[in-house]
Amino acid sequence: MKIDVLTLFPAMFAGPLDESIIKRAREAGRLELTLQNLRDYAHDRHKTVDDRPFGGGPGMLLKPEPIFEAVENLARENTRVILLSPAGRRFDQAIARELAAQEHLLMVCGHYEGFDERVREQLADDELSIGDYVLTNGALPVMVIVDAITRLLPGVLGDDESAREDSFSQGLLEYPQYTRPAEFRGMKVPEVLLSGNHADIARWRAEQAHLRTRERRPDLLSETDNL
Numbered sequence: 001m002k003i004d005v006l007t008l009f010p011a012m013f014a015g016p017l018d019e020s021i022i023k024r025a026r027e028a029g030r031l032e033l034t035l036q037n038l039r040d041y042a043h044d045r046h047k048t049v050d051d052r053p054f055g056g057g058p059g060m061l062l063k064p065e066p067i068f069e070a071v072e073n074l075a076r077e078n079t080r081v082i083l084l085s086p087a088g089r090r091f092d093q094a095i096a097r098e099l100a101a102q103e104h105l106l107m108v109c110g111h112y113e114g115f116d117e118r119v120r121e122q123l124a125d126d127e128l129s130i131g132d133y134v135l136t137n138g139a140l141p142v143m144v145i146v147d148a149i150t151r152l153l154p155g156v157l158g159d160d161e162s163a164r165e166d167s168f169s170q171g172l173l174e175y176p177q178y179t180r181p182a183e184f185r186g187m188k189v190p191e192v193l194l195s196g197n198h199a200d201i202a203r204w205r206a207e208q209a210h211l212r213t214r215e216r217r218p219d220l221l222s223e224t225d226n227l
């Protein structure tokens with residue numbers, strides 16, 4: 001999978017995307033990630049990418065010209081152009097799965113007060129938010145989304161790190177997990193997990209996942225399930 005990120009702050013990405021599983025995925029060629037500096041597409045002497053909003057009001061907006069030029073330069077036929085915006089649809093595990101199946105993503109980070117509306121109207125295939133709060137720019141949201149997508153790409157997670165039973169992958173939160181020792185400071189691991197009976201263990205885990213979801217995130221359960 002190829003992901004281009006259009007940003008004013010490429011240096012912010014050093015570190016989070018150069019460690020651990022993402023680093024391995026990049027080295028193995030499963031994820032080809034390229035940072036594109038939006039300023040490279042501004043051609044005046046000051047490399048201006050922003051301007052004041054028509055009609056007045058606080059802050060600056062990203063101008064359309066550099067973003068249009070960048071997207072037209074980087075997008076291919078199979079590219080999905082995604083704007084990062086608090087007003088976008090809320091990113092979740094289902095969207096991560098949807099994006100992991102794409103060939104090429106072009107993720108466009110906002111800054112200041114965001115984008116000129118024509119960028120949304122003409123260029124964006126999708127607009128994503130990572131939650132109901134406002135960050136200073138789109139770099140952190142892109143890193144969150146790239147991380148969530150990368151671990152779903154085929155061959156990225158080993159057996160030890162399988163995503164199959166992660167929270168949200170079956171519409172439920174994950175069941176409680178334990179490792180050795182079987183007793184720690186008087187706290188015992190549930191007997192069933194030590195029993196070696198795989199059917200009983202699977203049943204216990206399914207029950208626990210339902211209980212935990214009902215208790216903490218009833219919104220994830222379907223209406224019929226909730227009755």
Ligand SMILES: C[S@@+](CC[C@H](N)C(=O)[O-])C[C@H]1O[C@@H](n2cnc3c(N)ncnc32)[C@H](O)[C@@H]1O
Binds near residue numbers: 109112113132
């Ligand atoms: C300060 S924010 C702009 C907020 C904008 N004025 C609004 O009220 O929707 C600057 C940029 O950060 C990014 N950003 C901030 N919060 C975000 C979030 N929750 N999800 C996705 N992107 C976000 C977007 O790219 C946005 O254009």
